[in-house]
Amino acid sequence: xxxxxxxxxxxxxxxxxxxxxxxxxxxxxxxxxxxxxxxxxxxxxxxxxxxxxxxxxxxxxxxxxxxxxxxxxxxxxxxxxxxxxxxxxxxxxxxxxxxxxxxxxxxxxxxxxxxxxxxxxxxxxxxxxxxxxxxxxxxxxxxxxxxxxxxxxxxxxxxxxxxxxxxxxxxxxxxxxxxxxxxxxxxxxxxxxxxxxxxxxxxxxxxxxxxxxxxxxxxxxxxxxxxxxxxxxxxxxxxxxxxxxxxxxxxxxxxxxxxxxxxxxxxxxxxxxxxxxxxxxxxxxxxxxxxxxxxxxxxxxxxxxxxxxxxxxxxxxxxxxxxxxxxxxxxxxxxxxxxxxxxxxxxxxxxxxxxxxxxxxxxxxxxxxxxxxxxxxxxxxxxxxxx
Numbered sequence: 479x480x481x482x483x484x485x486x487x488x489x490x491x492x493x494x495x496x497x498x499x500x501x502x503x504x505x506x507x508x509x510x511x512x513x514x515x516x517x518x519x520x521x522x523x524x525x526x527x528x529x530x531x532x533x534x535x536x537x538x539x540x541x542x543x544x545x546x547x548x549x550x551x552x553x554x555x556x557x558x559x560x561x562x563x564x565x566x567x568x569x570x571x572x573x574x575x576x577x578x579x580x581x582x583x584x585x586x587x588x589x590x591x592x593x594x595x596x597x598x599x600x601x602x603x604x605x606x607x608x609x610x611x612x613x614x615x616x617x618x619x620x621x622x623x624x625x626x627x628x629x630x631x632x633x634x635x636x637x638x639x640x641x642x643x644x645x646x647x648x649x650x651x652x653x654x655x656x657x658x659x660x661x662x663x664x665x666x667x668x669x670x671x672x673x674x675x676x677x678x679x680x681x682x683x684x685x686x687x688x689x690x691x692x693x694x695x696x697x698x699x700x701x702x703x704x705x706x707x708x709x710x711x712x713x714x715x716x717x718x719x720x721x722x723x724x725x726x727x728x729x730x731x732x733x734x735x736x737x738x739x740x741x742x743x744x745x746x747x748x749x750x751x752x753x754x755x756x757x758x759x760x761x762x763x764x765x766x767x768x769x770x771x772x773x774x775x776x777x778x779x780x781x782x783x784x785x786x787x788x789x790x791x792x793x794x795x796x797x798x799x800x801x802x803x804x805x806x807x808x809x810x811x812x813x814x815x816x817x818x819x820x821x822x823x824x825x826x827x828x829x830x831x832x833x834x835x836x837x838x839x840x841x842x843x844x845x846x847x848x849x850x851x852x853x854x855x856x857x858x859x860x861x862x863x864x865x
Contacts (some may be wrong), residue, residue, distance in 0.1 A: 479695045481709045482525045484574045486691035489668070490675070493660040497688045500576025509550030512575040513543040519578040522549045526568035527714040529609070529692070530560035536570065539578060546575060571713065579689060580682035585644055586610055586621075587658060588674040589665045591696075598626040598665055600658055602640040606677030632662040646680075653686055654678070668706055669699035718781050725777045727766060734759025735862050737782035737791040737820075739775070741766050741805075749794045749851065756855035758862050761788045775805075776812035783816065790821045790861040792854055797828030806834035810841040821861045822846065825854040 487497040499516060502525065503509040513520045524536030531537050536558045540546035550573050559567035584606030592599040603621045605613045613620055622643045624636045637655025638648075646654060661673045672694040679689045700707040712720060722729030728743065732750075736758050740746040743765050750760040762785065766778050782788055795805050806826065813822070825848040826834045838845045848854035 479697055479710055480527045481693055483691055484525060485709045486693040489664060490688050490691055493664045495657050495660050495688050496686055498576040498579055500574055502572050503550060503575055504572050506547045506551040509573060509575050510543045510547035513540060513546035516577045520546050520575050521578050522546055522553060523574045524553050524558055524570040525572040525574055526558055526570055528560045528568050531558060534558050534560045579679060579687055581679045582682055583680040584677035586676045587678045589661045591671040595625060597628055598662060600624050600626060600632060600662060602644050604644040626662055632659045650680060657686055668703055669696045671696050718784055722781050725774060727774060727778055729781055730763040731785060732760050732762055734761045735787050735789040736858050737761050737788040739764050739766060739778050739793045741795050745794060745796055752851050752855040756859035758859040761785055775808040776815060779812050779816050779818060790858055792858045793822060793824045794854060795826050797831060801829045802826045802834030803830040803837060806837040810837060810843060813843050823848055823854050823857045825851060
């Protein structure tokens with residue numbers, strides 16, 4: 479689960495990390511009032527779940543309350559298109575208005591869950607303000623890391639080492655190490671998979687300030703953290719993903735053109751892999767589960783077909799709890815009811831597989847039945863112009 483910058487900064491503040499003074503506004507008038515209360519120049523920042531806001535015009539400096547009101551009126555209601563938002567962009571409903579900071583130096587700092595090492599990895603770089611992926615690509619030697627064992631704290635020598643490597647003097651490095659320690663404590667306590675501050679700046683008075691913040695949390699742990707779950711903004715979620723969740727379907731929209739319907743998360747991941755290996759790109763992850771009903775299958779089709787990028791559909795079912803003949807009847811009924819015109823490739827395996835294939839073959843609908851995952855992927859790739 480992602481949260482907004484202003485929410486992430488509130489959490490950082492709770493853990494002792496310095497953040498700029500500011501507040502959230504939903505209207506230009508509110509932005510003006512906040513700027514008046516702060517005094518001096520302010521920064522008006524679009525609050526959406528996407529990076530690259532500055533390049534897209536979503537972050538602007540305002541010298542006084544009048545300009546803050548004007549800038550907020552320009553940002554609020556705009557559809558911000560960034561490298562992370564997709565072509566449709568993100569509608570800006572709120573802005574963060576905060577006191578402008580005189581920046582002397584920018585750093586990058588993050589705590590991320592390292593699934594390979596089964597621990598938290600703490601990252602720091604002197605290349606603050608840049609996308610860390612770009613730094614990793616062009617100057618990997620400028621990223622410094624250390625690891626924290628499960629349940630442990632970041633030791634002062636670890637934090638100081640990272641910040642000295644970034645070129646800070648000993649006194650500033652010690653203060654920056656305390657910020658890193660607080661970020662690690664936040665990650666452990668709230669079960670965050672990412673706590674990122676980019677940039678972490680040294681201001682004109684030599685103090686450290688978290689100028690931007692991004693946090694992700696483990697969805698599976700939210701039941702232990704209702705205070706974090708309450709921060710979710712449903713308006714930021716993909717509308718198709720919200721619709722699928724309401725039906726009990728596990729759906730994630732991707733960027734390809736092959737719609738997928740699979741029963742079982744592991745099989746769905748494997749299906750996406752074989753589609754890519756065949757030279758095509760999956761448009762979604764859709765797990766209908768082991769006990770999918772005809773209604774759920776119909777809803778799955780509706781959600782897949784709502785994505786205009788989908789050019790063909792691959793249905794990959796292993797009949798265990800859900801028998802192949804039952805699934806086939808549901809697929810035929812749903813496809814017929816919705817008048818699906820897109821080409822469909824179906825791979826069935828498991829209980830009553832022959833009966834399931836017979837039902838598909840005699841349905842009169844355009845099903846291309848495959849005997850294996852590899853064959854199904856090859857067929858679907860040809861249909862959408864892959865290999």
